Amino acid sequence: MALLTDLYELTMAQVYFEKGLNGAAVFNFFIRPNKNRNYFLNAGLELLIDYLLNIRFSKEDIDFLQSTEKFSTEFLDYLRNFRFSGNLYGVEEGEIVFANEPIIQVEAPIIEAQIIETFLINTVQISILIATKALRCYSVAKGSMLVDFGLRRAHGTDAGMIAARSSYIGGFSGTSNVLAGKNFGIPIYGTMAHSFIMAHNSEEEAFENFASVYPENTIFLVDTYDTINGVKNAIRVAKKIGTRIKGIRIDSGDLYILSKEARRILDENGFRDAIIFVSGGINEFKIKDLMEKNAPINGFGVGTELDTSSDVPYLDCAYKLVEYDGRPTIKLSRKKVTVPYKKQIYRLYRNSKIHKDVITYFDEKVENGVALLKLYIENGELVRRLPSLKEIRELSLFNFERIPETFKSLNQHMTLSPEISQGLVKTTEELKSKFKI
Numbered sequence: 001m002a003l004l005t006d007l008y009e010l011t012m013a014q015v016y017f018e019k020g021l022n023g024a025a026v027f028n029f030f031i032r033p034n035k036n037r038n039y040f041l042n043a044g045l046e047l048l049i050d051y052l053l054n055i056r057f058s059k060e061d062i063d064f065l066q067s068t069e070k071f072s073t074e075f076l077d078y079l080r081n082f083r084f085s086g087n088l089y090g091v092e093e094g095e096i097v098f099a100n101e102p103i104i105q106v107e108a109p110i111i112e113a114q115i116i117e118t119f120l121i122n123t124v125q126i127s128i129l130i131a132t133k134a135l136r137c138y139s140v141a142k143g144s145m146l147v148d149f150g151l152r153r154a155h156g157t158d159a160g161m162i163a164a165r166s167s168y169i170g171g172f173s174g175t176s177n178v179l180a181g182k183n184f185g186i187p188i189y190g191t192m193a194h195s196f197i198m199a200h201n202s203e204e205e206a207f208e209n210f211a212s213v214y215p216e217n218t219i220f221l222v223d224t225y226d227t228i229n230g231v232k233n234a235i236r237v238a239k240k241i242g243t244r245i246k247g248i249r250i251d252s253g254d255l256y257i258l259s260k261e262a263r264r265i266l267d268e269n270g271f272r273d274a275i276i277f278v279s280g281g282i283n284e285f286k287i288k289d290l291m292e293k294n295a296p297i298n299g300f301g302v303g304t305e306l307d308t309s310s311d312v313p314y315l316d317c318a319y320k321l322v323e324y325d326g327r328p329t330i331k332l333s334r335k336k337v338t339v340p341y342k343k344q345i346y347r348l349y350r351n352s353k354i355h356k357d358v359i360t361y362f363d364e365k366v367e368n369g370v371a372l373l374k375l376y377i378e379n380g381e382l383v384r385r386l387p388s389l390k391e392i393r394e395l396s397l398f399n400f401e402r403i404p405e406t407f408k409s410l411n412q413h414m415t416l417s418p419e420i421s422q423g424l425v426k427t428t429e430e431l432k433s434k435f436k437i
Contacts, residue, residue, distance in 0.1 A: 002057045002082070003064070005118040010065070013111045014075045023325035025110035026342045028102035029120060031128070032316040038407040038415045040315075041135045041396060042103055043166045044127025045093045046386055049376055051119055052084045084112055088377035091345070093387075094169060094395030095372065096403055097128075098416045101357060102322075102343050105373055110324065117319050123162070125315050130163045133284070133309045134170025135400060137302055139408050140288035141171075145299030147189045148175035149279055150307025163307040169392050171400070176301075184389055191217065191249070197224040207237040219247040219277060222262070227253055231262045235269045247275035247298070255286075256295045263296035275299060283310070284410055330431040339420060339428055345372040353404050357418040364421055 016022055031040060057065075057079040065071050065079070086108020097103045104124060106113045137146055148167040154160035164180030174187030181188035192210055200206035203225060211218045218238075222230025227250055238245045245266070250258050255278045266274045278290075279301030287300055304310065320338045321329050328340030342362040346369025348355050358366050362373075376384045387395070406414045420428075 001051060001119065002055050003061050005115060009115050009117055011070065013114055014071055016111050017075050017078055022109045022111050025108065025113045025321055026323035027106045027113050027319050028322050028343065029104035029124060029319045030102050030317065031099050033099040034312060034316065035413050036312050037132060038413060039403060040097050040128050041131040041170055042091050042095045042097045042128060043093050043131035043169050044124040045090045047123050047127065048120055052088060052116065052377060053382060055084055057082050083380055084108065084116065085380040086112055087375060089373040089375055091372045092374065092395065094392040094399060096354065096399050098357060098418060101345055101359065101418050105342065107342065121317060121319055125317050126159060126162050127166045129309045129315055130166035130306065131170040133306055134167040134172050135396065136284040136410065137287055138171030140284055140291060141300065142291045144297060146172040147299065147301050148172050148177065148306060149301035149303035151177045153304040154307040160307060167306060168389060169396050171397055191219045192221050194221065194224045197221060203230060204233045204237055207234055208241060211237060211241060211243050215243045217246055218243060219249055221251065222248045223250050223252050227258050228261055231265050235271065245271045245274040247277050249277045249279060251280040256290055256293050259295050259297050277301065279303065288410060328427055328431060330428065332432060332435055339424055340431060341424065341427065346370065347372055352402060354402050354416065357416060358421060359418050359424065360421040361423055364423065
């Protein structure tokens with residue numbers, strides 16, 4: 001994965017190398033404000049840690065770089081022995097974060113800190129994006145089951161894997177992605193597609209064949225032809241072969257009306273325990289609408305809208321140098337001014353809810369504040385236990401309860417802007433004056 005980077009990371013690195021500029025650098029990763037997100041759920045840190053602990057340039061990598069004729073023999077020799085030897089500070093996965101907060105902080109020789117930039121932004125951005133979308137769905141689902149159905153619509157295989165992991169962190173019960181189940185231990189779900197129904201001579205024959213193989217896990221897809229007739233066919237088959245109906249899935253049509261009629265028919269025929277699961281264009285807004293109407297729906301399969309985070313398909317995020325060789329650095333571009341120096345984030349709570357975040361110099365203290373940035377890698381070595389994915393999910397749901405209720409709105413923009421300590425404000429203003437043209 002070492003070559004999964006932008007070319008300019010390597011060209012800058014060679015200049016640093018050739019000119020003897022490889023002092024200690026501090027970079028901050030942060031998200032810029034987004035009017036469609038009141039909060040973000042932090043995710044992707046473990047994936048980044050795994051990368052940093054294992055990044056190597058193979059012989060094939062070096063041979064390829066040599067073939068480009070852009071790099072010197074001496075620099076390529078340096079890359080042969082490349083390791084990440086720095087420090088990584090991060091906010092825990094499963095923690096709620098806000099715009100303009102340094103949620104990841106890298107402290108390393110500048111060549112190392114530069115080369116890892118592309119992977120860091122790529123991996124952490126999509127992880128946070130999907131985890132946040134998932135938590136928004138969870139916030140309105142009122143305990144209904146949520147399953148990631150989006151693998152086939154994700155922007156590539158890696159995105160599909162990260163989406164499964166991140167949606168589980170964000171409160172989903174599981175995924176249809178079998179490889180994610182194997183690699184991450186996420187529960188997997190799924191039964192049949194419309195093609196399975198159409199491959200049979202009749203809907204009843206399809207239901208009967210499936211139920212005979214999976215008698216304890218029979219969720220009938222009932223909307224291939226006519227949804228209500230599909231429900232009735234499922235009942236006929238269940239009674240004929242003497243099996244229970246675990247549930248039905250509706251993938252199209254007016255989900256409110258169809259779910260109500262399906263519930264009535266199932267109940268009248270003694271299948272009160274059968275669940276109703278819906279899919280097809282589901283997002284947090286549709287879930288909220290159906291739940292507010294008291295639709296008798298027990299679960300949602302959320303696909304395209306989740307794995308692409310369709311309403312916010314990317315995060316405006318950045319990885320910026322804030323300190324080099326002991327001196328503060330700053331960017332002064334319009335509307336993109338950065339805050340210098342290595343930092344810490346302190347969180348204060350009021351009545352068990354998030355009240356205020358304060359960004360300070362790293363060694364500053366804030367009374368009653370909880371430090372969010374924690375050291376995970378020190379001098380290239382892992383120094384903190386990484387929680388299981390299940391533990392991260394539990395932390396996410398715990399932290400969800402600590403979000404102020406006004407922030408949970410899907411339609412109103414209500415968020416928290418972190419305070420900047422007086423010391424950092426002073427340094428920032430001094431640097432603005434210094435570089436002012």
